[in-house]
Amino acid sequence: MISPLLPISGSNDQDIEASPSPKKQISNVTVCSRFRPLNSKERKDHGGQVCVRRIDDETFVFKDEKEEESTFSFDKVFYEDSLQADVYEFIALPIVRDVVNGVNGTIITYGQTGAGKTYSMEGPNVLESDDMKKGLLPRVVDGLFEHLASAGDSIKYEITLSMVEIYMEKVRDLFDLSKDNLVIKQNKGHEMLVSGVTEASELLLLPSLSGKIDSFVRHRRSFAKPTCKMVSFERLFFKCVSHVLILRLNLQAGIQNRAVGETRIHIIMLLKGRTGKLVLVDLAGSEKVEKTGAEGKLLEEAKTINKSLSALGNVINALTCSSSKSNHIPYRDSKLTRLLQDALGGNSRTALICCCSPSTSNSSETFSTLRFGTRAKHIKTSPTAKRIVDAETGARWNAVDVPTKVESVERILAEMKLSPTAPKKDDDHHERILTKVRFQGLKMLFSENYNAVE
Numbered sequence: 001m002i003s004p005l006l007p008i009s010g011s012n013d014q015d016i017e018a019s020p021s022p023k024k025q026i027s028n029v030t031v032c033s034r035f036r037p038l039n040s041k042e043r044k045d046h047g048g049q050v051c052v053r054r055i056d057d058e059t060f061v062f063k064d065e066k067e068e069e070s071t072f073s074f075d076k077v078f079y080e081d082s083l084q085a086d087v088y089e090f091i092a093l094p095i096v097r098d099v100v101n102g103v104n105g106t107i108i109t110y111g112q113t114g115a116g117k118t119y120s121m122e123g124p125n126v127l128e129s130d131d132m133k134k135g136l137l138p139r140v141v142d143g144l145f146e147h148l149a150s151a152g153d154s155i156k157y158e159i160t161l162s163m164v165e166i167y168m169e170k171v172r173d174l175f176d177l178s179k180d181n182l183v184i185k186q187n188k189g190h191e192m193l194v195s196g197v198t199e200a201s202e203l204l205l206l207p208s209l210s211g212k213i214d215s216f217v218r219h220r221r222s223f224a225k226p227t228c229k230m231v232s233f234e235r236l237f238f239k240c241v242s243h244v245l246i247l248r249l250n251l252q253a254g255i256q257n258r259a260v261g262e263t264r265i266h267i268i269m270l271l272k273g274r275t276g277k278l279v280l281v282d283l284a285g286s287e288k289v290e291k292t293g294a295e296g297k298l299l300e301e302a303k304t305i306n307k308s309l310s311a312l313g314n315v316i317n318a319l320t321c322s323s324s325k326s327n328h329i330p331y332r333d334s335k336l337t338r339l340l341q342d343a344l345g346g347n348s349r350t351a352l353i354c355c356c357s358p359s360t361s362n363s364s365e366t367f368s369t370l371r372f373g374t375r376a377k378h379i380k381t382s383p384t385a386k387r388i389v390d391a392e393t394g395a396r397w398n399a400v401d402v403p404t405k406v407e408s409v410e411r412i413l414a415e416m417k418l419s420p421t422a423p424k425k426d427d428d429h430h431e432r433i434l435t436k437v438r439f440q441g442l443k444m445l446f447s448e449n450y451n452a453v454e
């Protein structure tokens with residue numbers, strides 16, 4: 001069920017308040033490994049030798065530099081023939097659904113430089129519309145909009161996008177480069193936020209866009225701003241799709257602003273709705289400093305990056321150490337761990353993609369990435385839906401439990417049907433009433449939205 005943005009009112013909703021809210025189960029961080037195809041250098045210089053032997057979709061045998069074999073298991077293993085769509089469906093789609101329902105989500109790519117982190121996260125670029133190549137980011141943006149729209153009874157939803165990079169332990173705003181040392185804070189709900197970060201905001205949406213966004217993007221790449229008024233379903237669709245595209249253009253603009261050259265940086269994208277927050281993190285390469293061959297300023301950058309990745313490892317160790325329940329978790333040791341505090345130790349459904357080269361020439365870095373992933377697998381998080389306060393009545397709801405106006409009507413009709421005192425009606429009759437009520441409800445909500453947006 002989708003949570004609406006409009007305040008909920010009416011006696012019907014009051015009845016539903018009493019119904020118990022389902023509790024979310026404790027869940028692990030989802031950890032996957034992904035092996036990219038061998039590149040031409042690995043094929044040429046190392047005879048195309050690989051360090052991984054597939055057992056099944058969750059398990060493989062890894063051969064280290066000393067030819068010793070160990071078996072690794074993850075929630076899912078994506079081998080070199082895996083599709084971008086498979087990665088999205090397994091890792092991101094459940095998180096996107098949860099975010100729409102008020103549960104925060106985080107997706108992190110980890111691995112050495114050149115292992116496929118950016119390819120997994122972005123694909124060739126975020127405006128890519130080829131389904132074989134499109135990465136997680138554009139799919140997540142499309143998926144968020146599609147899920148919000150497909151409910152039909154959800155009306156108005158604001159999505160804001162922020163992008164920051166962590167460079168030399170400073171959080172820089174990728175939409176406003178003058179903000180180059182933003183402060184990370186924790187709000188009353190123990191949620192981490194970047195204070196003063198620029199939020200590109202898009203106000204949305206309505207009818208189902210399923211399958212139509214990419215064909216639109218393919219044909220209207222140069223489209224910049226929505227200009228039409230919401231007067232018909234077609235135009236409404238046009239307006240919604242243009243918002244998706246603008247969001248993708250914003251992403252592209254932020255990505256173009258990030259530090260360039262040899263610099264290794266962490267990139268963090270935050271998509272926020274009224275209820276859930278989705279954080280996508282493309283970490284800097286995890287290789288050892290010596291392997292980078294860096295000198296001078298680049299060496300300093302590499303050391304700072306490795307310090308923050310070590311801090312991430314320490315946080316994971318502290319969280320997974322059995323005696324650490326009462327222990328101090330060193331989130332404050334780096335900006336990265338501070339920003340990921342709620343993703344790792346709190347209220348978030350989190351997925352980690354360990355990106356690896358399959359070549360024996362990189363087996364030492366691959367081994368360290370796989371060990372990092374194995375450790376992260378033991379983190380427990382307890383994501384719960386956010387509480388929403390009804391502006392009119394002050395009633396509090398879990399975002400996942402908030403009934404829409406239309407759903408309220410459905411529940412009442414269903415209850416009437418079940419009630420022993422209710423007059424017995426045939427199913428067709430009941431369906432006809434339901435359809436009419438739905439139509440009336442949507443008509444009313446469409447017009448409310450029209451006024452609000454225009």
Ligand SMILES: Nc1ncnc2c1ncn2[C@@H]1O[C@H](COP(=O)(O)OP(=O)(O)OP(=O)(O)O)[C@@H](O)[C@H]1O
Nearest residue numbers: 035036037112113114115116117118119120284285
């Ligand atoms: N699954 C894949 N299928 C095909 N090509 C891939 C895949 N993963 C990565 N590549 C290619 O490998 C190269 C390196 O990938 P990518 O830039 O994503 O690495 P990275 O881990 O993000 O490195 P960096 O830390 O430098 O950002 C790119 O040319 C990319 O297109």
